[in-house]
Amino acid sequence: MDIKSYFTPDVIGAVYLIAVILFVVGLKQLSHPRTARNGNLLSSLGMLIGVVATLFDKEILRYDVIIAGILLGAVIGTWLAKTVQMTGMPQMVALLNGFGGLASFVVATSEFYSRQTQFPGDLFNYVTVVLSIIIGMITFSGSLIAALKLQEVIDGKPILFFGQKMLNALLGIGAIVLSVTIILNIQNGELANAEMMFLGLGGLAFVLGITLVIPIGGADMPVVVSLLNSYSGIAVAMTGFVLGNSALIVVGTLVGASGIILTMIMTKAMNRSLLNVLFGGFGATVSGGGGPAPTGTIKSASPEEAGMILDTAESVIIVPGYGMAVSQAQHVVKKLTEYLQKKGKTVSFAIHPVAGRMPGHMNVLLAEAGVSYDILYDMDQINDQFSNTDAVIIIGANDVVNPAAKTNPQSPIYGMPVLNVEEARTVFMLKRSMNPGFAGIDNELFYKNNTLMVFGDAKKTVEGFLQSLEELDK
């Protein structure tokens, strides 16, 4: 007897259920760094089981196309994953989101073309096919633009032009009208028309993904990457509806929920609404406006002087930002941390939720350098510690340490939760030059009495700190 006859839809469904359980348990184990790696393995085991069971599906008649596709995909995917630098992780995640969206789009497209023969079909099916097409395609082109922006192939700044919002609105309405027309055409048996319009819908969604992401600036990328992550999940859930596959619905919804949660955490950490992030074009204006510019004098220090102050400090908090990633300073930061710890000082890291270009970006870089995860603290955990800290070292962060967010109601970032660095005895602000931060907002912190600016490349400056400390110990 043919082995496939054992794999009835119910048997395959039961195997899918095991796979789904493994996914959920895997995600649950991500709640602690100790169990997280095991969780990821369980999750991949779930995927393997699901794939193997599917290969016994009666509808599968030939394997050459499948094997070729899996081999090519596995080589590309593994190569990407093995070669990407940790600093390039935001682009990598954006790109993977894009491939997920594209896969959902292609599955839905082929369902559309193969279902036509079974006309008239089910109205609900066509609705989900159309949604799958739109969400899948927007996820793809949007993620592509996000990845290109993060890689700085195209300008990371918001790209704004006249009538942009109008164009987006028109494209959105166009997509809805086209979707309804396609479904009506199918219902009336006008298949050739529907087929043509179907191509148009894919194209429209492609353009919409681009125009939606292009006005969003680099500092807002954590929100966009999280949101696209969520879209890629929703696209999978839609594919599940299209194919009547409950496993895909559950899986897609899990991923969708994960992306939405991260998006909410990010927007909350910026004190902005999602709509404002998506359509605000934040940071496009150079001056940033916002009331009187802070006044006072700026004091700067050389790395040698900074080293001397650090030598006498007992507690040090390091605040990393995107600048640390840009100058690849994480390894020398780890060396400095170890050196300070060896001298009996307590060193902690304060990580703002939107530091970097994606949720958890700084944590990954510090983990890569070998910094123990139990000295990394979230904003809420560490914010009341600054007042009894001797020295704060800010490496390439700017807006997340701007006290104007608390004191100046006219500041564009007023109300955003920030790290209370100015409460520490001495604040070292590492900066390449006096240019304002990404959002183009002047930072009051620079003018505080206890702030010392240390100009130069972050990596070189931290090396300078370390050398200075070593000189003192000779």
Next chain:
Amino acid sequence: MSELMLTFYVFIIATFLGFEVISKVPPTLHTPLMSGSNAISGATILGALVVAGHGEGWTSLTGILGFLAVVFATINVFGGYVVTDRMLQMFKRKKQD
């Protein structure tokens, strides 16, 4: 209850499950969470396999679309799991001495 209604039940319950499970993930693991959940969303491959194996092969539209869907979904699966593992093995805790 129709099959459609049952599907909606699954969808809604899964939403709650997702929020429950994901909100327990600490901020320090948010990047691996994204890449790991990304790999899971590569489950589209289950649909892609059926499309690719339909039997019309390389010369048909569904064959080509199926091939592409399998390639994209597999990139998602392999890229996601491998990169997540690479990240997670770096998260270490130093013993205090």
